[in-house]
Amino acid sequence: MNNHSKIILGRLANAAIILLLAAVTPVMAGGETVCIQCHGSQTGRGLVPVKPWQASIHAENGISCHNCHGGDPADSANAMSPQRGFLGAPREGAIPDFCGRCHIGIKTDYLRSAHGRALGKGGPTCVTCHDSHGVTKVSIELISEKNCTRCHSYERARIIRNAMEQTEANLVTLSRRIEQFKVSGVDTSALEKSLFSQRNSYHSLFHEVNPTRITAESAKIAAELTRIKGSLDAIDAEFHQRKLIGGIAVGAVLLLALLLNLLRKTYS
Numbered sequence: 001m002n003n004h005s006k007i008i009l010g011r012l013a014n015a016a017i018i019l020l021l022a023a024v025t026p027v028m029a030g031g032e033t034v035c036i037q038c039h040g041s042q043t044g045r046g047l048v049p050v051k052p053w054q055a056s057i058h059a060e061n062g063i064s065c066h067n068c069h070g071g072d073p074a075d076s077a078n079a080m081s082p083q084r085g086f087l088g089a090p091r092e093g094a095i096p097d098f099c100g101r102c103h104i105g106i107k108t109d110y111l112r113s114a115h116g117r118a119l120g121k122g123g124p125t126c127v128t129c130h131d132s133h134g135v136t137k138v139s140i141e142l143i144s145e146k147n148c149t150r151c152h153s154y155e156r157a158r159i160i161r162n163a164m165e166q167t168e169a170n171l172v173t174l175s176r177r178i179e180q181f182k183v184s185g186v187d188t189s190a191l192e193k194s195l196f197s198q199r200n201s202y203h204s205l206f207h208e209v210n211p212t213r214i215t216a217e218s219a220k221i222a223a224e225l226t227r228i229k230g231s232l233d234a235i236d237a238e239f240h241q242r243k244l245i246g247g248i249a250v251g252a253v254l255l256l257a258l259l260l261n262l263l264r265k266t267y268s
Ligand code: HEC
Pocket: 033, 034, 035, 036, 038, 039, 042, 044, 045, 046, 065, 066, 069, 070, 071, 072, 073, 075, 076, 077, 079, 080, 088, 089
């Protein structure tokens, strides 16, 4: 076989491998599934979820139509067949289980709460507060008069928001300070770890919607954050002291150099 035909054979083999890969890869390049292709070209009810989903935190993290609704994302003809695990759209009462397959701890807290106990009787589900397709990154701004006075007064919601607001502000300030220390080469891994665990317990407070418990837990977290702040202040103080000692040392050396220079001049 000459060189030329070797190259051609090599190219053919590559092409065959690429074709084979394309055939066995269930989800096409860029995460484009048959669900998105078909729904994206519909009009009306079938098209509505596509755009909000594309802008969601779920799309950003690779959670696509079939991860929530089931079905076969690679076979257009059988995509929505129950035999391929298609679940359809959940009815209201089934939504906490639907979302709770992935958000397990939150589902437990929610079901225990006044909201979970009122499921199907006027209480909110996950999608009342987060939407179903346009789900975005959460923040404390979700607790607002606009969102929380559709079904009852804002009094109890306000207690929750106030308790959580201070914690949120402290968390942000402390993580910024730790970031600055890290940049200047200080080992902050222990402090970072405890801040991370405080942030996690803070974020798991909300769904029980129990003002008394949230206020009490926020106070505990606040105490722990004060301790972390104390450690950061101590590092700060040490830094200043070192700077001061460093400054004095530099001053002393300069003074000595000046004196030596004077002495040299005097003797020569
Ligand atoms: C070949 C086209 C096509 C494909 C492929 C397709 N769908 Fe659909 N889907 C439809 C149509 C049409 C409807 C009905 C829309 C309407 O009511 O206007 C629908 C409805 C739905 C519904 C609502 C069902 C209900 O109970 O109301 C969901 C959820 C859904 N599709 C999810 C998916 C998922 C997930 C996939 C991929 C695994 C998928 N679809 C693939 C065409 C398609």
